Amino acid sequence: MTERRRSGPVLVVDDHPLSCRLLERILDFEGYTTLVASSIAEAEALVRETVPSLIVVDIRLPDGSGLDLARRLKLEPATWRCTVLACSAGATAGERTRALQAGCDDYVAKPVEIGSFIRLVSKFAAPDHDRRAPAAGGVRRAPLPKAL
């Protein structure tokens, strides 16, 4: 298999703060720069500024379905090459099928299995920094609540 891995930040779109933070941490440890959006509107604004290499999108978002966002991104000249992974706690066979039909490249069920998630992301996107020890940096996002 010779997948061409794209470079650029990974965009995480999820309105649940802890789900977002978990994905950020996993991606950061693996050397990816992460962008975070908690709604479709925020995601679209970020994508207009920077085209990500890969987008992880939750399906249930406060301003609509993440699958509609995936459909739109796959039709835009600037973003149609981006890998889109749907990520949802729905985890039913029907949801996976709907995600793939909407143009998503794959589907990740929550709770996320870290090893499989990393393998999937690294198939499509190349890390842009070497991170082996936890430290600040690598993530651009709004402050998150300390606890829920």
Next chain:
Amino acid sequence: MLGGLLAYCERLTAANRELSRQNGELQRRSELERRLVASVSHELRTPLNAVIGFSELMDGGRTGPVSDVQREHLGIIRTSGQHMLTLVNDMLDQAQVEAGHIRLAPQPVEPAVVVAECISSLERAAAEQKVSIEFDPRPVGISSLDPTRLRQVVLNYLSNAIKFAGRHATVTVRLIREPGRLLIEVVDTGPGIDAADQPRVFEAFTSLSPAPRDGTGLGLAVTKLIVEAQGGQVGVRSTAGAGSTFFAWLPLAPAGRDDPRPSPIAAAVGRGRKASARRAPRPMVARR
């Protein structure tokens, strides 16, 4: 006489209308119930994502050094999270099957490969209980089955046997291919089940063990639903004090090759397996 016939027809039409209304109402309620369970499942899986994910990150040492005591506590958090996830998944499965929403995706698979994967995933649990698992990994032939559902059945039976057979027990997994169907047997050398209790083992929330266990109480009930939804059959043969045999007959989809020739993949997996699964002589006939 004509008047009587007309009145009878009217009563019949009214009864049909009422039946149709009740049927519609039942379907509506079933759909509502399915949506409710799906929604509850979604809401429970979301926080579990954080519980399991962050404890896994810490346990892996990614967030800094972890002491032995901390690792033990993280293990408890992860195991408890996984247990709750199993319960949520079982509830969702049960609701989907009961509402007739089970989706089967048969595809050509080698059942021996699926069983070998299941055994690998439970090796740690078996080692903790000092239970040895025996399995003859030789292929039984590519079969048209839904691998996810087959995996569910094998994992349920096998994890149950590991939990209940007792320390130092032996659990044997057997696969027997017959024309048009596949038999999965999980045989343990545990304490067995009283004859009076056997009809209840596949009922939801039934525990035959006097000691509290960490099962969800739904595993065998869900297994039964999944197998029967495919037109198969489950059962148990057991003698108190002499172990139990849980079995499931699964029909093979007609689209599959009914050809018990070995597949190259399974042969490779069979050659490659060295782990805890000890090779046992292959039974020539199914014990029934």
